[in-house]
Amino acid sequence: MTRAEENYIKTIFHLGGNKAQLISTNAIAEQMETKPSSVTDMAKKLAEKGLLNYIRYQGVSLTDLGSKTALSIVRKHRLWEVFLVKKLDFTWDEVHEVAEQLEHIKSEKLIDKLDELLDFPKYDPHGDPIPTKDGQFLERDKQLLSEMPLNVKGICVGVKDTSATFLKFLDKNAIALGNAIQVLEKEDFDDSLRIQIGDRQMQISNQIATNLYVKKDS
Template sequence: SLSSSGAKKALSIIRKHRLWETFLVEKLNFTWDEVHEVAEQLEHVESDKLVDQLDLFLSFPKVDPHGDPIPDKNGELVEEHSKVLSKLPVNSSCVCVGVKDSSPSFLKYLDKNGIALGNRMQILEKEEFDNSIHIQIQDRRLHLSHLIASNLYVK
């Protein structure tokens, strides 16, 4: 396990990484599948003032574009209590709040199928054979594999 100074440094890097991802998506029109590599480079900026101003400029976001919590200036991390979509019963309504897998291929799949954070979904049916699920998002019905449904966080 990390020492307290190691944990503080790790949270600082996580904070910078997630703030930069948010900035790239919200202000520079990157897609959520493009931001990780660029944020990896930007997270090593040492200026606390720059990071604090970035946080202010973005109006102190609580989560990044993938739904992951952003630590505050003091390193406090507010964990959202969410579940994976695959665990919910039929007829459940929920909102997509994050992704477990933030790989570009998964994020592109979600974009292609119109699945985004904030989408309200209803579980219509579950297939016993392969645990895939049928959901409704607005007026669209989608059939999701168990793997896809297991990588979507919902509330």
């Protein structure tokens, strides 16, 4: 598999193309910042190789082989992210770009040993689950902070938007994964929220609340 092929497979996976749902060439092109015609070419090629189901004018989905491939790439990406944060003191807004490169390194032993060095982490620095070696993918029971009922205790477990801008905003406001979090009040006017975070209270916009994942504290 070439690097370009791997990037297409990964993108289709992230767009939800594993669940028999068809993803349009336009959606893929937009996500990858390329042209739809390029996507069509690659779709044909990857269908030929048995990684995609491709229906002309309809879109693509991953085959079982394609899903397996995608999970392996996602596993590598997320393990490298953990490595960068845990072993090399990268911040969570710095890891993505480098992991994009590292995820293409080919060596099964490397990834197995890395997994071991990191103590078999289950989640990456953004709270996303790391697929196991055999492709198990444990999505955590989580919901957006914006959908939490009032006065229910939760724990911050992930972010939806992983852009540096958003992550740095969270850092600046001392919001981190693992923090206790709770919605105290919803403002009808702009859907902003008054929240309890640790022992502080603060007001956050709806845009923040729709990009923070919370798990109910049990």
